[in-house]
Amino acid sequence: MPAESFDVLGWFNEGWTARMALDLLPENNGPRVEVLDGCVVVTPSGCLDRRTVQRELGYLLKQAAHRVGMWPYHEVNVISGDDLFIPDVAILRLSGGGQTAMDIHHAVLLGEIVSPGNRRKDIIDRPREYAAVGVPFFLRVDLRNRVPTIALYELTEGEYRPVAAAAAGTRFVMREPFEFSIDPADLLGEEAAPDESAEAE
Template sequence: MPAKSFDVLGRRNEGWTARAALDLLPENNGPRVEVLRGCVLVTPLGCVDRRVVQRELGYLLKQAARPMGLWLYHEVNVISDTDLFIPDVAILKLSGGGRMAMDISHAVLLGEIVSPGHRRKDIIDRPREYAAARVPFFLRVDLRNRVPTIALYELTEGEYRPVAAAAAGTRFVMREPFEFSIDPADLLGEEAVPEEAGTS
């Protein structure tokens, strides 16, 4: 079997599926490669703030989830029928150890950190897809103007309904699918770097 290569993206003439992407494309630590309705979506790594929040939130959520028998992963491959999603945070009721991908039926909560260039995807499209797959909870973190906000939604009659939300300087508290509390401001934990210094 030929080595996996991203060159196949320019040669393949048929629609993509989650299985085809996992079989044909190489593993990588760079762009996120997802599949939606037969198309491959390639997303570059997010800004530093986004990566910091993903790390901090993931660490804290993991401490709260593990005693409840749940597993947390960053950017794990999640298969939903023929689609392939890579949520920023995935809390699963089954360990992903030794697996390349997890079926979305094992997801208890999927979370997205809103990217400035992909606000529609993170705020509208992605939760709609997760709701259609009957994922019980959706968590969204928004970093607009470097003021973190967190919102938790629960699936009710096929749609996500808000159950908890907080902005930096207040307390975000959730009770389900496990207890967790944080001031969203703690997710960044540092002052903004002047633009000139950050781009030099």
């Protein structure tokens, strides 16, 4: 059996585990490959807006998290038992340097950028899964109608309860697990591009 080939997906009838996926499937910069309840879930790369928000948010969170000794990542492999998650945003208690994956119990905050085709996963399923294993905070960014909103939830008695939220044009402010604020509109990073036709004139 050749190692690290997607062909292996057709060779197993039994359920998959996070460790099997990490050992047998190739690393890639394209589709996201996760494992949930024994099934491999492959998700194509998101739209340009989603990737822009992920880049901008990751950059800004990195500065804020490092000030309090936490480690921010985006699209990091997170192992939860036999499941393998790849959240859009992960704030960890320790560095993942040199690692392929991190245990979910190192996560202080996990976040998802809602995709139009995966709204149920990002709004209902994924936070429920993170809450079940005790991740203290969940962050959600929604880009519906290209109007970014951010909401932060804190785990209380086994469920996430909202503690801060804001839409584009207002200020999102959070105090825990570290101080961070932003106008969600800034996440799209849209500045007027030069009008080439005007320059030609």
